[in-house]
Each structure stands twice: as C-alpha cells, then as structure tokens.
Amino acid sequence: MLQETTKTLLQNSKNLLAFSAGGDSTALLFLLLENKIPFDIAIVNYGLREQSKEEVAYAKQLAEEYNFVCHVKNAPKIEKNFEAEARSLRYSFFEELIDHNGYENLLTAHHLGDRFEWFLMQFCKGAGCVELSGMKNVEERKNYTLVRPLLDLEKQELLEYLNDRKIKYFEDESNSDERYTRNYFRHNFSQPLLEKYLGGIKKSFSYIDQDVASLIKDVKLDSINQLAYFQTNDKRTNLVYIDRYLKGQGHLITANDKKELLENESVVIGRKYIVVQDERYVFIAPYLEAKDMDKQLKEKFRLLKVPVKLRGYLAADAEALELVSLLLQ
Incomplete structure (x- = not known):
C-alpha cells in the first residue's frame, strides 16, 4: 500500500511517527512494520476523554511488543481555540523530540479524505490552485522532512487493512462533533463524494499537482x-x-x-x-x-x-x- 518512493525515502532514515491510536495512524504504524521501516512514535494525551488513557496504554503496549520507543506528552488544559492550540502544542512536542533525538522525518497519517476536506474548505473560502492542492506527500521543514505516506489512500482502504488483519484501533468520538468545521465538511460533503467518486477525485489531485508544478517556478531559497x-x-x-x-x-x-x-x-x-x-x-x-x-x-x-x-x-x-x-x- 505504501508507494515505492516513500519506502525508499524512509527505510534508511530515522523516523518519528505522530501516533494517536486511531485507525489512520494505527494503519500507518503496521504498514511501517510490514515494510521493515524503522521508527519511534509520539502520542499526545489532551486529557479530554477517558478513552485517551487507554490509547496511551495501547501505544506503550505496541512499543514494547514491537521494540520501538514511545514518547508521551500529557498536555495542559486548553481553554479556547482548541484545534489551533492543540495543533501548535502537538507540533512543538514533535519538533522538540526531533531536535533532541535526531529524527530526520516526521510521519503523519493524513490520508486522501483529509486532503479532500482541506480542498473543499479552501474552495469555499476562496483559493487558487496552489492552496487547493493542499497537502503534499513530502514537505521540507526547518530541520526535518514532513512525510505523509497515506495521502493517496482513502480512509475506508485503511480500515479494511486493519479489519482484515484484526488489528485493534480506537475511534475518537469527537470526530462526529460537527461543531468542528473539518467534521462538518467530512460528514456532509467529502465523505459522501469520496464514496461515490473516489477514482475521479484521485485523478483530479494528480492533475492538480502536475498543473501546480508547471505554474510555480523552481526557486533556490x-x-x-x-x-x-x-x-x-x-x-x-x-x-x-x-x-x-x-x-x-x-x-x-x-x-x-x-x-x-x-x-x-x-x-x-x-x-x-x-x-x-x-x-x-x-x-x-x-x-x-x-x-x-x-x-x-x-x-x-x-x-x-x-x-x-x-x-x-x-x-x-x-x-x-x-x-x-x-x-x-
């Protein structure tokens, strides 16, 4: 399921996986194991759900069973603007680990559904081709490379992978809360469209990426x-x-x-x-x-x-x- 270019990039690198114990990151974890790609994991406990304790325990269990390091952060209470603050806290934690441990790549489990949600949200705000193309498989950051190995796969493909192998994962009940903009777009627009037009949406993103590459000049920074x-x-x-x-x-x-x-x-x-x-x-x-x-x-x-x-x-x-x-x- 992982692309050959992704496997080549990761197999001889020091990798950190952003893990949540949900279906997406659990599927990525087992795909990395299956392809003999070395990695450690990092998980953040925001303390909002009782289930989060079980998720951290599962992360530690997997680390012990498969012999990798599990980094855990217990986050302070976030009073407002939860999504933005949680993201900032999460990436600060990951980047501290990268600095202290010499990780070369940060792996996240963003998939095609995440990319399509972003596309629709940006389209409704007003955006050009570059903004609509959204996430990339590989992005260079200040002192590491951000890699999204699942960006060409749809959520259902990942769940089928887990279910076929009877692999345990957790469902975050907050994903059904439509007060969050992402969830609203997912349940009302992106998910129904992906179910009906998956092949066409995959092709469209491929064409958009090609168009953006031709529109934007190469620049040496x-x-x-x-x-x-x-x-x-x-x-x-x-x-x-x-x-x-x-x-x-x-x-x-x-x-x-x-x-x-x-x-x-x-x-x-x-x-x-x-x-x-x-x-x-x-x-x-x-x-x-x-x-x-x-x-x-x-x-x-x-x-x-x-x-x-x-x-x-x-x-x-x-x-x-x-x-x-x-x-x-």
Missing part, C-alpha cells in the same frame, strides 16, 4: 543566520515559497496575510516576521523594531533603499546586513 532570501519577480511564486518557509518555521500564514503579500512589497506577518519583496529579491526575517541607529547606518539603509521594517533585523545582524548590501547594490 538561501539563508544567513535568521534571514532567508530568494530571487524571483513573480508574486504568485513568491507567495508559495514564503508560505513554505514560514510553515517550516512553525508559523501558518492566514488568508489575510496572503492577500497583503500579493498587494504589498513589505508585510509584517503575525507580528513575528517581516517579508520584503523588491523587484529582484524576497527577504524573510524576524521582525524587530529599528531603534537607536546611528546616522551612518541610517544613511546606508537610505542609499540601499532597504524597506523600513527590515532595518531593525539588519541592524542587529551584521552578517545579514553585509549580504543584503551586496545583493541590493
């Missing part, structure tokens, strides 16, 4: 310290690479951020990053306010026409300033 930069003069391509880079830094840009990036040359993202797009280069850096600069440095910025909001970071990083000076001459 470089960095020095905390300044990233690349060279293009196409704002649509810029947006794709800005989004990818910031996602790799753990920051998701909003629809409003994307709109501003298409309309403006200098944009502060989430009060954390400054993105500058001039005629030749795109610069991305932490956003720092420019304070107490001497007259000589101010004059240098003026002559180079460095955007005001980028000056704070460059004033604090002499190496980045020297590089930008050379690029903008």
Whole structure:
C-alpha cells in the first residue's frame, strides 16, 4: 500500500511517527512494520476523554511488543481555540523530540479524505490552485522532512487493512462533533463524494499537482543566520515559497496575510516576521523594531533603499546586513 518512493525515502532514515491510536495512524504504524521501516512514535494525551488513557496504554503496549520507543506528552488544559492550540502544542512536542533525538522525518497519517476536506474548505473560502492542492506527500521543514505516506489512500482502504488483519484501533468520538468545521465538511460533503467518486477525485489531485508544478517556478531559497532570501519577480511564486518557509518555521500564514503579500512589497506577518519583496529579491526575517541607529547606518539603509521594517533585523545582524548590501547594490 505504501508507494515505492516513500519506502525508499524512509527505510534508511530515522523516523518519528505522530501516533494517536486511531485507525489512520494505527494503519500507518503496521504498514511501517510490514515494510521493515524503522521508527519511534509520539502520542499526545489532551486529557479530554477517558478513552485517551487507554490509547496511551495501547501505544506503550505496541512499543514494547514491537521494540520501538514511545514518547508521551500529557498536555495542559486548553481553554479556547482548541484545534489551533492543540495543533501548535502537538507540533512543538514533535519538533522538540526531533531536535533532541535526531529524527530526520516526521510521519503523519493524513490520508486522501483529509486532503479532500482541506480542498473543499479552501474552495469555499476562496483559493487558487496552489492552496487547493493542499497537502503534499513530502514537505521540507526547518530541520526535518514532513512525510505523509497515506495521502493517496482513502480512509475506508485503511480500515479494511486493519479489519482484515484484526488489528485493534480506537475511534475518537469527537470526530462526529460537527461543531468542528473539518467534521462538518467530512460528514456532509467529502465523505459522501469520496464514496461515490473516489477514482475521479484521485485523478483530479494528480492533475492538480502536475498543473501546480508547471505554474510555480523552481526557486533556490538561501539563508544567513535568521534571514532567508530568494530571487524571483513573480508574486504568485513568491507567495508559495514564503508560505513554505514560514510553515517550516512553525508559523501558518492566514488568508489575510496572503492577500497583503500579493498587494504589498513589505508585510509584517503575525507580528513575528517581516517579508520584503523588491523587484529582484524576497527577504524573510524576524521582525524587530529599528531603534537607536546611528546616522551612518541610517544613511546606508537610505542609499540601499532597504524597506523600513527590515532595518531593525539588519541592524542587529551584521552578517545579514553585509549580504543584503551586496545583493541590493
């Protein structure tokens, strides 16, 4: 069931599987075992359901039985905006483990249904081809590679795999709660459509991926310290690479951020990053306010026409300033 390219990528790597004990991640776990792919697992207990204790116990049981490491995090109580906060907490935990243990790949059990839900949600918000294409099988992040080995498989295929082998897994009752937008789209739109048009939907995503690859130019992204930069003069391509880079830094840009990036040359993202797009280069850096600069440095910025909001970071990083000076001459 796993693609050969995925198996080749993972078989000689150090892999961390994001595990929940649900059907998707349990199927991925046993597919990894079946293909002799090495991995450890990480599971987060949010403490919202009594069943979550059983799920953690099952994760530990599998680790002992199949001889891999099980990392567990007991999350603090999340008071509001649960989905976003839980995601942030979860990925922070995974990235800490990656840093401390040298994992090269983070594996998640996102499948075709997840991708189609995302497609429909973005379509209803207003999106272009790149946003509609959504998740990728392989995405480079800051210090690891995010791999989704199940992205071409539908949920029912995974459940049949588990049921045929009588493999235990858990159902999360919150998946039926339509107060969550994803669940609403899943139960009312994506799931019925996948049941009726699975083959066509798979083909459509394949065509969309090919179209996006032809539309978006290849860009070489470089960095020095905390300044990233690349060279293009196409704002649509810029947006794709800005989004990818910031996602790799753990920051998701909003629809409003994307709109501003298409309309403006200098944009502060989430009060954390400054993105500058001039005629030749795109610069991305932490956003720092420019304070107490001497007259000589101010004059240098003026002559180079460095955007005001980028000056704070460059004033604090002499190496980045020297590089930008050379690029903008």
